[in-house]
Amino acid sequence: MSDLYAITLPDGSVREVPAGTTPGDIAAAIGPGLAKAALAARVNGELRDLNRPLEGDSALALVTARDEADALELVRHDYAHVLAEAVQALFPGTQITFGPSTDDGFYYDFAPKDRPFTEEDLPAIEAEMRRIIAADKPLVREVWPREQLIARWRAAGETFKAEWAAELPEGEELTVYRSGHDWLDMCRGPHLASTGKLDPQAFKLTRVSGAYWRGDQKNAMLSRIYGTGWLTKKQLDAHLFRLEEAAKRDHRKIGQEMDLFHLQSEAQGSVFWHPKGFVLWRQLEAYMRRRLDAAGYEEVKTPQLMDARQWEQSGHWGKYRENMFVVPDEIPSTEEEGPILSGKAELMALKPMNCPAHILIFKQGIKSYRDLPIRMAEFGCCHRNEPHGALHGIMRVRQFTQDDAHIFVREDQLIEEIKAFCDLLDSVYRDLGFEQYAIKLALRPEKRFGSEEMWDKAEQTLRDAVAAAGRATEAYGWEELPGEGAFYAPKLEFHLTDAIGRTWQVGTIQADTVLPERLDASYVGEDGQRHRPVMLHRAILGTFERFIGILIEHHAGRFPAWLAPVQAVVATIVSDADDYALSVVEKLRAAGIRAEADLRNEKINFKVREHSVAKVPNLLVIGKREAEEGTVALRPLGADARQEVLALDAAIARLVREGTPPDLARA
Template sequence: MFRITLPDGSVREVAPGTTPADIAAAIGPGLAKAAIAARVDGELRDIMRPLEGDAQLALVTSKDEKDALELARHDYAHILAEAVQHLFPGTQITFGPSTDDGFYYDFAPKDRPFTEEDLPAIEEEMRRIIARDEPLIREVWSRADLIARWEKEGETFKAQWAAELPEGEELTVYRAGKGEDAWLDMCRGPHLASTGKVAPDAFKLTRVSGAYWRGDQKNAMLSRIYGTGWLNKKQLAEHLTRLEEAAKRDHRKLGQEMDLFHLQAEAHGSVFWHPNGFVIWRALEAYMRRAIDAAGYQEVKTPQVMDARQWEQSGHWGKYRENMFVIPDEVPNVEDEGPIVSNDAQWMALKPMNCPAHVLIFRQGIKSYRDLPLRLYENGCCHRNEPHGALHGLMRVRQFTQDDAHIFCREDQIVEEVQAFCRLADRIYRDFGFTYAIKLALRPDKRFGTDEMWDKAETELRDAVVRAGLATEEYGWEELPGEGAFYAPKLEWHLTDAIGRTWQVGTIQSDRVLPERLDASYVGEDGERHRPVMLHRAIFGSYERFIGILVEHFAGKLPVWLAPTQAVVATIVSDADGYAQEVAAKLRAAGIRVESDLRNEKINYKVREHSVAKVPNLLVVGKREAEEGTVALRVLGSQGQQMLTLDEAIAKLKAEATPPDLVH
């Protein structure tokens, strides 16, 4: 008999062959109906998979939304593949994972690539499969039998995948339906008990794209079908509404309408900032400089290109080289993956991050314990060789500028410095109207440093957040096993925008590895050399991405202090041109970024045009306003207008245009 321990601590003894579904039924009919899967010793498993020994068991229901969504989306991908093969015989199947908001599956079509015109028919076939409520049965196959099965059916991609899986790994297949007509897919699972467990009206196929087999452009091009899947129709409708709103807020679309930036092939992955966009950049840069000056940071500037020996010593050459832009003086006579040993040539690299350069500054001169903490800040331009397909507007680029800083401190200063950073980050995010969650990313499997180093670093970050009062449900506190950097654990700030999306932006990492590898030291109170701890930290993350997030968060209607053009003075009649120029001059003298619109166009046309450009304030003047010394103020997004004297309008706009750190 197996001893099965339930979450309440009770123990049930069951016979071999018992499934979690059997235990749910023994507890009660309500739970038997509600249970959709199980966690066995923490691992998510099929509800119908027999237990294999003594175990901790937690039954999963749809109330466990995270697990339930992952299962449903996995099932939708499985059903999608079955539907495609029913409708398009000869199509080969490859991979089909769940995603953050849905699923996709990659296919090798027999005759032609799939198009979006195929999606309605595929959706209907998926609903027929769901209505048939086909059981999803897990089977374990031998490698030889499974490869033979795939080769017989012409599934060359599945056969290749099966052959490449590690020896000794259990190969599992899920069978949909019964008898000779059953449909098979190789999959680790888990799945729901049958296709009918997902809602037929809670999914939608969204688009089709090309994708290379195994993500390698040297391999065959496949057709990838994307879908979104949810637990019920209401969730789907809410998601589609969010997508519609997100499309309206797309920073690439708004960036064109507001004339902020553009991207082009001549500098793929880098941004051409237009005057309007660079006004936003400069406003953010000035804001951040005031914040870090007040917080005791010292700004530095470091080289773009550094000798690869430096990157080898720091560990980035071995761990990160495929993402670095490498520049040889001449091709050295060494193996690509070997050490940097050539005497007649050397590798250089564009820096992908600023930290090794900041260590080199720290090492200039002798540092005393009295000099710490030393906070070095840089608006550091970095380059990373991101995959072509991963690039996305301002959100994922190859050249970017970080609001980067490194705090060199003593062991006894770490918690206090992290707390201070938490307070600084909180103030800055709130200035932009964001709420956020804080997460602690813990040690990955592949890492530098000893377990003792990691134990200390993780504890220090955790203690700092607890002392700051942020390790609470209100702040979405969560610990993420295995998601730290290779040299340090990190705290992550996940911002929530106006339509509920989350963006991982800020971070602080507690690093004992890099100071050791790059031989950073200070003289302690005892007169001996000691290693500083290095806190890597950023708040915006990168200026490019943060601007993209801001544009989408505000739907282009940026706060007045950030708006490229804060006001436009527009005339109704040409008789008011002189007064309009006078108004603009006085606004400009008050520090307002203002333009005049004296064109011979109807005022409604001007209002529409400046609304599309997201100008926050439109000051309309005509003959009467010129005679009375007034303006008609139209605020972006509001109905009607407000009549103000010119002095009142200047005072109002000047207050709105003042950056938040100067208002505090």
């Protein structure tokens, strides 16, 4: 066996190095700049420590801060370990459990000796973490024999770690990471070379909560400390700014300020839409209906309650049963208690989606190849029994309305239909104020229906359609997501970017041949034989509830004038102007403008503040002079907006122009 290993670098060059060489050694040999910048390495694709010796001929890529995804995962993992070390230094007797990285930071679960941790403890813990980082303690990987590691944890009083170590599979390599000489944790790694590689100003502990050991409420309650961690302080500051902005834009807060909706325990997971909120809903629905009509869709309405046999045949029963509302909610166990079919009682279920019902409409009457494509749309009310803890404002609910549609096509029509959908979706998003979105292709999941050939064809069709639409590019964030498809079809996902940089997965289109087969949908082809259509499941908004929540947060409640529940308020300065103000409101409404009058005996500054909080786009201020001259003082919403005195007809014309939906303005 040779004592030299052939190490292939990303540029294709090969270096021969002796056994025992580490990626860090190779970085140093290339140059001091790279040695300083290197954080970890990818060895044959696996992320590893810089100081872990190479084990044979390998492909090697050094990871630096430029490899942001890998770098962030590394530093967040390290921040979690430093957090655990700091807590045990400050609170002796505290047991450690798990501490993973998250999408924007990290957390660690602790079993405190005396009392649960509180947010008052966080400043001291942060200070101790910075001391550990400043000490630049080496992080060293060690492999321990199973029994020795279990004994080590038990001797240290770490019962949770001992329990976990004892349950890991036999033969699995058990590794720990030692921080300097005085602290260690069981971990697969990898880690940075030392704590000093972390930026002591690029993290912040954010909150404390309770958590059950291993997520089971029958187990011990732990204290979970959350933090956010980044590569630089600049990144941290940007993240904290986004959090602050997100709090200001919270759709629940703005929804209350604007009197749009409310939620309450009597209907958990369902929304009570107030008049102004439902005006917003209706404007959005009317806009979408016009766009669908123009695109050749036919609108349908299907039952909410359907026989469970239909859901069993479609395959949804096996996948969604626990999230479906079933009537009756108990299954009889014997034939005497109720009729049994296929091992189940004759049950009804509230629909969690619309697709099987649309196939039932498609199957009414014989369809010819000449009839296709058939574009069937429904603003369908659906129900899913989401866990209570998953509910979130109007973003995650149990009753929701989808802007759903299913397009039945021949195979030769697929590319053009998907391309047309992409173009429609692009136009809708831009009309609603979203200029940026990414497209992802979710590929076959592990558990799925259909043949490999079917999945190969469906996935390639989606690739080809996005390419034909000119959107399979870096500008659209094109990416493929292994294992993320639905059980019956791959799908394109459309991820919006909002005003503060957050992404929201909303639109989707799926190319499905499984449900038409399972539910026996067919058309008569040119050859006179029966053929299966391909069924495109597609949505642009996703659900009205969630999309309105996204709209609220994206616009911070300051909707485009055409969507605003109240487009103008006519506010008087003196009571002598009341009659004129009422006539102005009447003319505004006659012109199609959603207008209200504010004749209260309050100072005008008070009225301006109140309607600004309510995000009314335009305030028409009327005093004695305006009433005498037939004018209005038009004050648009915004700190920089200037008040302008206009003739009433000119003001109405401007408001009509600004309040016209974009699709009608283009007509």
